[in-house]
Amino acid sequence: MEIPHPVSEFFDRYAGPTPHLLIALDxxxxxxxxxxxxMPQGKHHYAIKANPDPDILRVLHRAGCxxxxxxxxxxxxxxxxxxxxxxxxxxxPLKKASEISEAFKRGVRQFxxxxxxxxxxxxxxxxxxxxxxxxxxxxxxxxxxxxIKFGCPEDKAFTWLRKAHQQGLVPYGIxxxxxxxxxDIQAWKAPIFSAARVFSRxxxxxxxxxxxxxxxxxFPVDYRSTVPKISDFFKVITENLREAFAGNxxxxxxxxxxxxAGDAGYILSEVVLVSPxxxxxxxxxxxxxxGRYGGLVESNIDYPMICGxxxxxxxxxLAGQTCDSNDVxxxxxxxxxxxxxxxxxxxxxxxxxxxxTTTYSTTLNGFPTxxxxxx
Numbered sequence: 342m343e344i345p346h347p348v349s350e351f352f353d354r355y356a357g358p359t360p361h362l363l364i365a366l367d368x369x370x371x372x373x374x375x376x377x378x379x380m381p382q383g384k385h386h387y388a389i390k391a392n393p394d395p396d397i398l399r400v401l402h403r404a405g406c407x408x409x410x411x412x413x414x415x416x417x418x419x420x421x422x423x424x425x426x427x428x429x430x431x432x433x434p435l436k437k438a439s440e441i442s443e444a445f446k447r448g449v450r451q452f453x454x455x456x457x458x459x460x461x462x463x464x465x466x467x468x469x470x471x472x473x474x475x476x477x478x479x480x481x482x483x484x485x486x487x488x489i490k491f492g493c494p495e496d497k498a499f500t501w502l503r504k505a506h507q508q509g510l511v512p513y514g515i516x517x518x519x520x521x522x523x524x525d526i527q528a529w530k531a532p533i534f535s536a537a538r539v540f541s542r543x544x545x546x547x548x549x550x551x552x553x554x555x556x557x558x559x560f561p562v563d564y565r566s567t568v569p570k571i572s573d574f575f576k577v578i579t580e581n582l583r584e585a586f587a588g589n590x591x592x593x594x595x596x597x598x599x600x601x602a603g604d605a606g607y608i609l610s611e612v613v614l615v616s617p618x619x620x621x622x623x624x625x626x627x628x629x630x631x632g633r634y635g636g637l638v639e640s641n642i643d644y645p646m647i648c649g650x651x652x653x654x655x656x657x658x659l660a661g662q663t664c665d666s667n668d669v670x671x672x673x674x675x676x677x678x679x680x681x682x683x684x685x686x687x688x689x690x691x692x693x694x695x696x697x698t699t700t701y702s703t704t705l706n707g708f709p710t711x712x713x714x715x716x
Contacts, residue, residue, distance in 0.1 A: 342645050342692060344607065347716055352609050352690065359688070360610045360631035362713035364392070364695055366400050368605035373404050376560075376597065379575040383593040386430055388558055389415050391598025391696035392606070396715040398422045401601070409596040413443050420447065427451075430555075432516070432596060434459060434475055434491060441466040453516055453555075455493045460501050464508045471513035472505050473555060474498040476535055482528045483520020483559060484641055492517065495535045499542050506548060514553030514591065515539055521599060522642065523559035526574055530581045532556075537585035554582075555594035562603040564693055565643045571600065599696050606695025608636070608711070612687045613662045625657050627679060629689065632661010632668040634705040636698035637691075640670050645692040646677065654678040663706045 344352075348365055355361065376385050386409040387401050393415060398408070399422045408419045411433035419429055426448030434455040436444075441452070445467040452467055454460050455475040463472055476498050480486025493501075502512035515536040519528040536554050543551055556578065561568040582590045610629045618624040633640055657679050661668040671677050679689075702711035 342647065344647060344690065344692065348607050351716060352607070352688075355609065358709075358712070360608050360629075360635060360711055362606055362608045362636075362694060362698060362711055364394060364397065364602065364713060364715040365605045365607075366396060366715050369397055369400055369602050369695075370404060372601045372605070373401055373406055375571050376595070376600065377405075379571045380579070380593065380595070383595055386432075386594060386596040387601055388432070388596045388598030389418065390700060392602050392699060393418050394699070394713060394715060395422060397602055398424075406601075407594075410449075413440055413447075416444055416447060416449060430473075430594065430596065432555075436462065438462045438466050445470065451513065454501070455491060457497075457501055457504075460505060460510075464505070464510060468509055469511065471511045471550075472502070473514045473516045473553060474502050474512075474539075475516045475518075476532060476539070478517050478519050478528070478532045480520040482523055482525025484522035484524070484561075485639070486520040487518050488520065495539050498539050502539070502543060502548075502551075503546070506550070511550045512543065512548060514551055514555065514594075516553075516555030516557065516594070518557030518596075519559045521559055522561045524561055524568060526569055526577045528559075529556055529574075529578050533578070533581045534585045540586070540591070552592050553594055554591045555596065558595060558597035558600065560595075560597050560600035562599055562693060565645050602695040604693040604695065606693065606698065606713075608691040608694045608698065610689050610691060612683060612685050612689060614685055615683055618658060621673065623656060624673060625655065625679075625683075627657045627659050627683065628662050629659065629670075630662055630708075631691075631711065632663060632670055634663050634665065634668055634703045635661055635708060636694075636702040636711040637661070637670050638701040639697050643671070643675055644694055646679070647690040647692060648679055648683065649688060650680040650682055653681050655681050663708065665705065 386407040388409045409430045409432040477492030480488035517532040614628040616626040659670040
């Protein structure tokens with residue numbers, strides 16, 4: 342694949358330490374614009390857990406993007422770049438009572454929950470707030486399903502939103518998430534119809550405060566294979582919304598992280614060692630100065646790799662340099678090939694690494710966390 346010229350030019354003259362992440366902010370803007378173009382009536386939120394770099398937040402805030410937060414620290418990061426507290430979505434269904442209270446004091450008024458005891462905390466610590474109940478999905482089609490940990494059945498959502506109203510909260514809507522790097526265009530259909538049934542039951546009882554359907558994120562980016570266009574996803578999603586809600590579509594929220602910044606990022610790394618694989622002689626071990634503990638936790642995501650060397654290539658197993666044997670990025674199953682001439686000190690660029698890298702980086706073995714900057 343081709344690297345954008347400003348990125349390759351930056352790395353050509355870069356003499357600092359590696360690994361180092363570079364974010365192309367024009368790409369972040371481009372992806373946000375394409376999301377708006379695909380669904381102009383939606384309120385699009387950036388899930389800042391993906392990459393909370395202040396420059397990314399500033400670009401998106403200036404563009405009119407909203408933000409989805411998972412902690413008080415993330416809320417404060419959004420407030421710092423000028424976001425209004427009452428526009429923030431506290432999307433994490435798992436919040437301490439003290440965190441709910443602190444968010445409410447800061448002016449946050451939109452909270453997501455998916456359990457009755459979480460609702461009880463909101464009743465006590467966020468009186469009068471707008472609450473959105475998260476329903477479950479099956480995760481089918483996603484590279485990283487989220488169905489194990491989050492979401493409740495639709496009948497519980499109906500019961501708990503009714504209770505929220507009785508206890509002074511504003512039942513504001515339904516949310517769901519079909520899973521990260523969702524490749525199935527039809528994955529949104531079942532939860533949209535499930536949400537519509539909850540809306541219908543509550544409105545039949547006179548509830549008029551329901552306004553929002555949060556269809557989550559999960560919209561994919563290209564890695565080593567091409568994914569459908571964002572317009573293709575929203576064409577099908579809009580058709581499902583029209584059918585499920587009989588034309589009376591609620592306000593649509595999205596909360597995309599990967600789609601907005603994933604393919605804006607490039608990590609420059611250095612080869613630490615190349616070693617034969619004694620069990621599979623046709624393979625070589627290639628150890629990089631970044632691994633699972635340095636930011637590449639998502640080893641089910643097959644990042645494109647660009648190496649400056651040419652010539653014959655052979656199959657490799659890729660790993661990080663920590664002394665943890667779990668620090669293997671890609672096994673034989675991923676079918677990566679790199680030049681046979683590859684040697685320690687050579688550089689490799691991992692493309693489309695703009696999200697879930699800096700936030701996952703640790704200091705295991707004393708190695709520094711992943712550094713980054715934006716251009």
